Amino acid sequence: MNNDFSNPQRQSLIGVLIMFADTLQSAIRALFPILIVWIIKIDQMNKIYLTIGILAVFVLVAVIAYLKYINFTFYLDEENEEFVIKRGIINKSRLGIPLDKIQQVNINQSFLQKIIGVHALEVDTAGTAQKEVTIKAITHDLAQSLKSRLLEGIKTTSDNSKVETESYDTVAKHAFIQISLLSLFKTGITSNYVRSFGILLAFFITMFQYIEDFIKYAEIEDDPLDNYLRTDVILKFIMFIILAIMAMVIVVNLGRTILKFFNFRITKQNDSLLLSHGLLNTKNTIIKPEKVQIVTVGRNYFQKKLDVLDIKIRQASSQEANNQDNKKTAIEIPGCNTAEKDMLLKFLLHEIPQEGIVLKPNIRKILMQSIKFLIIPLGAYFLLANYAFTELKEYMLFLPVYILFISLVMYFGFRNSRLFVNNEFIIKQGGAWDVDKDYIAPHKIHAISVHQYFWHKGLDIGILNLYTAGGKISFGLADYTTLKQFVNYWLYQVETTNKNWM
Amino acid sequence: MERFTNETIDTLSLPKFEETVLSPLNINYKKIIYFNLGLTFLILATIIGVVLYFIEESRAYVIPAILAYVVLLLFSIAVNLISFRNRGFAFRDHDVIYKSGAIVLETTIIPYNRVQHVTLHEGFISRKLGLATIEIFTAGGINSDIKVPGVEKEHAEKIKQLLIGKILKQNTINE
Structure with missing residues (x-):
């Protein structure tokens, strides 16, 4: 094990492959419109030019990848207590991260990285100003020792007890919560119906139209579809399509869930949680309770019967705050049972929230x-x-x-829409099929707004928005007088609290 | 130790944000509203004129176009005037309140201990009129930020100093 990081060094040589894949990916993304045109007109194009073109792109990408690899070095500047990364082919950049600013070091592995046996090392820094740094290809041993070296640096510079230097192989042995394959299976067959259904329906409709267009294009006089399309046939066909879509929804969801969340382990590291999961891409995430802004617990009717639920955690980030209801960036913990949920809630929110005063929406x-x-x-x-x-x-x-x-x-x-308020928490429940409960502590609120359409003034109903660093929570239409009372109470709580929102 | 345990707090005796007297925007801000409206509708009129002049088929629709234009103009003026009348702000001891809107009446409140930073800016016309816009940012996303336009420059400077003072005070308490 090489423990000397003071000399600039490159990534593993095999990392060129990762660079190549990355560069190729971004090249394809950039050239996407041109590629589409090529694919459509593939018959009309000169095969030789096409081959030369593709080859040229590949060679160019390979050269760029190699240059990227050559120019990417990292080392530890012991004197200034900095971790330094130098990169760039034409525009050289030097990025120095003071060791005491390093919050967390994660070791991840994508599918490609798994195949060629390297790891990615992510350095997470405090604050939003600095982008996080990723070293894309280093060996496991090197990653481990660099990780412990980087985190060690903090220990010597500050007595930050949050930092865990234990290698994650040993930590993994005493997992806090482990989601079993059975739970994942339950989640897989019961979640995301609407979204997957929509995607597949769109897919089928496009396919159908494509077939029709093709028939027209092929100039077949009698459209064979039209002859078949009598009412009874249509109904049968629609039934078949719907059943097929439903079956596919379940299979797709199951596959996606298992692929993404296989071997889901939650480990407690002093006062933060380490999540690790994935079948092909292994992903590690750190959750610190003080950074958690909104915890969402959701389940539908089937999940209730099977005792599984989904937990989504939104941490403070400018990205999350701005994309409102979009829960894409949230950290997801699938397939928990009630006991595990309670354990997690207790850890993240320091207690299991009780439902207090109930507010129902107006008809x-x-x-x-x-x-x-x-x-x-x-x-x-x-x-x-x-x-x-x-x-x-x-x-x-x-x-x-x-x-x-x-x-x-x-x-x-409407029936599920509720707002529960007590001294410690605000719980918003909503959703038609998947019933979600959002938990927030009042001291995480940044701004409150209430609004009312002018024709609702006489009815005394309005809408409430609570803004946190992890997104917005909306509730309404509900009794405006009660909402205003709550607002006054929450303002009082925020303005008198000593607790920080982060 | 700082756990909040006061179970029987009387929520009715808390200060009510809805009863706070709000200060209206400076009357000169109306001029900016009129200027912006005028500019928008001048551009729109120019576009309509150009289309009518160059595309002959469009001339059949000249009357509906003018009618729609007038209706839109009157509607915009009405909305802007109501919205001007509805706007108001107040700086309380612990938070800032801003009310706005014509069709939807919205009140936003930001406690000082959640304010991230404050900016002051003047547009070209507002500088001529001696007005400024105060923007108050939180970490709760762009939708939660308060933007108070049409405040006299001097007043705005004072408000900014007050807010900065409050933020600094909050920070020292927290540390």
């Missing part, structure tokens, strides 16, 4: 949503179908399905 919420999702879209549809595009009338068959679906979503969404 007007349904009216407002009907206008938004039924009256306006249907009105627009009929207007267009009658006056502009008569071919839209063919889709009339789908209207009852749409209306039924939206009505059910609205009804259950």
Whole structure:
């Protein structure tokens, strides 16, 4: 094991492959529009030029990857207590991270990295100003010793007890929570129905249209589809498609869940949690309770029966605060059972939140949503179908399905919508199928806003928004007087607290 | 030790944000509103004029176009005037309140101990009128930031100093 990091060194030689893959990926992304054109016109193009073109791109990418590899060095500047990374082919850059600013060092492995046997080392720094640093290809031993060396640096410079120098192989042996394959299986077959269904439906519709276009393009006089498409056949066909989609939804979700969350381990490291999971890409994440802004616990009817639930954790970041309801960036812990959920909540929020005073939404919420999702879209549809595009009338068959679906979503969404308030927590419950509970502590609030449409003034109903560094929480339409009372109370709590939001 | 355990707090006796008297924006800010409206509608009128002049088929729609233009203009003026009348701000001991909106009336409140930073800026016209905009940022995302336009320059400077003082005081308490 080489423990001397004071001399600049490169990544593992085999890391050129990683560089190559990365560069190729970004090249493909940049050239995507051109590639599409190439693929469409592949018949009309000169094969020789095409081959030369592709080869040229590959050679160029390889050269760039090699230069990137050659120019990427890292070392430890003992004198200034800095970890230094130098990179850049033409524009050289030197990035120095003071050792005491290093918050966490993670070792990750993607599928490609797993194949060629290298690891990625991520250095997470305090503050949002500095971007995190990744060394993409070093051997496991080197990664481990560099990790402990980097974190050791903090120990000598400051007595930050949060830091854990133990190698994660030994830590993994006493896992705090381990999600079993069975739980993942349960989660896989019960979650993300709506999203996957939407994606697959879109896929099938595009395929269908593509086939029709193809038939037209091939100039077949009798469209064979039209002959087959009698009502009973259509119904059978639709039934078949829907069943096929449903089956695929389950398979796709199951595959995705297991791929992403296989061997999910949560380890306690002093006062933070270390999450590690993944079948092909191994991912490590650190959660510090003081950085957690919103904890979301969600489950649907099936998951309730099977005693599994999903936990989503949103930490403070400018990115999260700005993308509102988008939970994509949240850290997800799938397939917990009730006991594990309670353990996690206790650790993250220091206690298991109790539901306090309940606030229900006003019945007007349904009216407002009907206008938004039924009256306006249907009105627009009929207007267009009658006056502009008569071919839209063919889709009339789908209207009852749409209306039924939206009505059910609205009804259950309304029934599940609740706001619970007590001294320590604000709990917002919502959702039609997947019922989510968002937990926030009042001292994590940054700003509160209430708003009201002018025609709701007489009815005394309004909408509440709570802004945290982990995103926004909205509740409404509900009794405005009560909301204002809560607002006054939360303001009092935020303004008198000594607790930091981070 | 700083755990909040006061179970029976009387929420009704807390100071009420909705009863705070808000200061209106400077009356000169109306001029900026009119200027912005005028500019927008001048550009729109120019575009309509150009289209009508160069595309002959579009001339059949000249009356609906003018009608729509007038309706839009009147609607915008009404919304802007109502919104001007509705706007107001207040700096309380522990937080800042800003109210705005015409169709939707929104009140945003930021406690001083959650303010990240404060900026002051003047546009071209507002500088001529001696007005400034105060922007108050939090870590809660761009939607939660408060932007108070149409405050007299001198007043705005004072508010900024006050806020900075509050932020600094909060920081020393926390440390």
